[in-house]
Amino acid sequence: MYSDDIAIRVNNLSKCYHIYERPQDRLKQSLYPRFQQLMGRQPSTYFREFWALRDVSFEIKKGETVGIIGRNGSGKSTLLQIICGTLTPTGGTVDTRGRIAALLELGSGFNPEFTGRENVYMNGSILGLSREEMDARFDDIAAFADIGEFIDQPVKTYSSGMYVRLAFAVAVAVEPQIMVVDEALSVGDIRFQNKCLRRLDEIKASGCSILFVSHSSTMIESFCDSVVWLEQGEIRDSGRPNEVVRRYVDYMAHGVNDSGNKSVFxxxxxxxxxxxxxxxxxxxxxxxxxxxxxxxxxxxxxxxxxxxxxxxxxxxxxxxxxxxxxxxxxxxxxxxxxxxxxxxxxxxxxxxxxxxxxxxxxxxxxxxxxxxxxxxxxxxxxxxxxxxxxxxxxxxxxxxxxxxxxxxxxxxxxxxxRSGRIQGGYVQVQDATINLQIMKGDRQ
CATH class of the missing domain: 2.70.50.60 (abc- transporter (atp binding component) like domain)
Incomplete structure (x- = not known):
């Protein structure tokens, strides 16, 4: 049974790629094994297998934010693409409930020859929104992206920062039930990143489930409810963000190999x-x-x-x-x-x-x-x-x-x-004073 509070269920998901050493090997693989099979022989293979994912299983509840961490090549992007439906798995299943908005690797989702405006409407139609619904949302999208007159210029003229601004603005404006973000926010400047995180907090509060990939341990720990650590296509660890990310950092930066469930505290x-x-x-x-x-x-x-x-x-x-x-x-x-x-x-x-x-x-x-x-x-x-x-x-x-x-x-x-008043930041200032001085003069 599919529980009502589950937004994403990944069950024994696997993805295998065929790696060919030479271009002609791909042609041989498409022809020779069939003849060998017809002749009753064991088919030959001209490729080696690369398993980007192997038997990955987890669930994401409605309104939950889950971070995916792992070194480059661990299978994070492959996992997100299968969840979004842009890749077909070799084995296993993915079940999702609700409209999915995705920010995958830079360059996907937009036609570079179209203007920003045309891409906004195209993405809306792909997600099932009518022209009238996109008309109602367009002004908010343009204001959030804040790229000015470039909205009517071809996307191929955009900088990476302008691209991700528009892509994120479209993704959050379509009111998704599932939001998938793959390292896209690392492209924007710090002001835009904070703006995006505030908007993600808002859509999370509305019940949207968020799947979030980032190499920023601070962003993962401060924003996510739980974390899945992928290593060579398999789940190495999962659980509370502060514990899993610390074990991941110890492993990657310090060479400490401890993926147990014990809290470091x-x-x-x-x-x-x-x-x-x-x-x-x-x-x-x-x-x-x-x-x-x-x-x-x-x-x-x-x-x-x-x-x-x-x-x-x-x-x-x-x-x-x-x-x-x-x-x-x-x-x-x-x-x-x-x-x-x-x-x-x-x-x-x-x-x-x-x-x-x-x-x-x-x-x-x-x-x-x-x-x-x-x-x-x-x-x-x-x-x-x-x-x-x-x-x-x-x-x-x-x-x-x-x-x-x-x-x-x-x-x-x-x-x-003892006062119960806690300052922000890493350290607390001491003996600080703040005074408000009333200046003489007429009220304006």
């Missing part, structure tokens, strides 16, 4: 008792470690103000002190120690290292266990959860080699201020 810790209460926390595989075989952070401890290993910070400037033990089985001539604080969107809120702080670290000899000490006053952060990362590299900034990085060394939470 629920890492286990192993502590060692200390006489002064400042306990050591052992570094384990749960901390998302990437390292060469001869280097390792063994343990870490953190102090917030005078409170050892505090996991809750106030929403105000705070002194943080970090100690960590690092073991080097091979010498390091130019040690480079780094500390970073990342928010739930995996964005670096704070990142500094011994080089840009002007600290010259002494060389480390082989077999030496050293203690790295870091102390700083960090600004008041926006309330939420954060991760502390530490790293040791060899070399100078801009020309260094990774030795050991611990991406989830410590988890902490910044509490809301």
């Amino acid at each position: 629920d890492i286990g810790i192993e502590t060692e008792q200390s006489s002064n209460g400042w306990e050591w926390i052992r570094i384990t595989d749960q901390n998302n470690v990437r390292a060469l075989d001869d280097y390792a952070f063994k343990r870490i401890r953190v102090k917030v103000g005078e409170e050892p290993n505090a996991s809750r910070l106030p929403c105000e400037p705070t002194v943080i002190e970090i100690e960590c033990e690092f073991l080097a089985l091979k010498p390091i001539e130019f040690p480079l120690f780094a500390v970073g604080i990342f928010n739930e969107l995996n964005e670096p809120v704070i990142h500094c290292n011994s080089n840009n702080l002007g600290t010259r670290m002494i060389p480390i000899v082989d077999g030496q266990l050293v203690t790295c000490h870091f102390k700083a006053t960090i600004p008041g952060l926006r309330p939420g959860k954060y991760l502390l990362a530490i790293g040791m590299d060899e070399g100078l900034l801009g020309a260094h080699q990774l030795l050991c990085h611990v991406y989830d060394a410590w988890v902490f939470q910044v509490l809301s201020p």
Whole structure:
């Protein structure tokens, strides 16, 4: 049964392409196998198979926004084209409910010889809208696209930004039940991107389901309800945006291979008792470690103000002190120690290292266990959860080699201020004043 709250259902979807090494192989494949089959022989093949998608299954509810992430060539665009009906699958099924408006790769959907106005009406007719319905919408489309007199010029004269402006304006104006966006918004400037995201929020609130592909982790995490991670045509992971995207970034940028369902904010810790209460926390595989075989952070401890290993910070400037033990089985001539604080969107809120702080670290000899000490006053952060990362590299900034990085060394939470008033942005300003001065004079 097809549930009433499901807008898109993808079931065991697969797509296989035939790759030919030479043009003549395509002709051979179209002729020879048929003769061989008629003669009772096993047909020959003159191609190799490339599976762009293999057994992909998921559902999208009405009003839900789902992000699709993955490296180039992972099958994202192929998946969207099959959902939109512009590609035929090799196997599996796609069921959709409602009118679909799509923003696929730049250049699709518009006739380059037609003017912008002619393409608007052509796209409307393709989506089942009458001339009268498009007449009623045209002024809004032209105003949103904001390309001026170019609306009556051939599309082939448009810049990429003008093209995507008009394409998006048409897509949102036809009141779709399903919206498919494939990296198109990355072409526009930041003002237009924000304008598009506000409009997507509006159509999402109206009950439209949105399938969204982007390489921007920030955009995916802030806009989507859930995420599907494609890798070599298969679903590698899916779930909450902040968790899946963090695992994806760790895998792509840091080489950390962890696609489990564990939240990075629920890492286990192993502590060692200390006489002064400042306990050591052992570094384990749960901390998302990437390292060469001869280097390792063994343990870490953190102090917030005078409170050892505090996991809750106030929403105000705070002194943080970090100690960590690092073991080097091979010498390091130019040690480079780094500390970073990342928010739930995996964005670096704070990142500094011994080089840009002007600290010259002494060389480390082989077999030496050293203690790295870091102390700083960090600004008041926006309330939420954060991760502390530490790293040791060899070399100078801009020309260094990774030795050991611990991406989830410590988890902490910044509490809301007692007043309950939370500022926007990454950090909270302190001791700010705002005054309104009434100028003398007659009312205008």
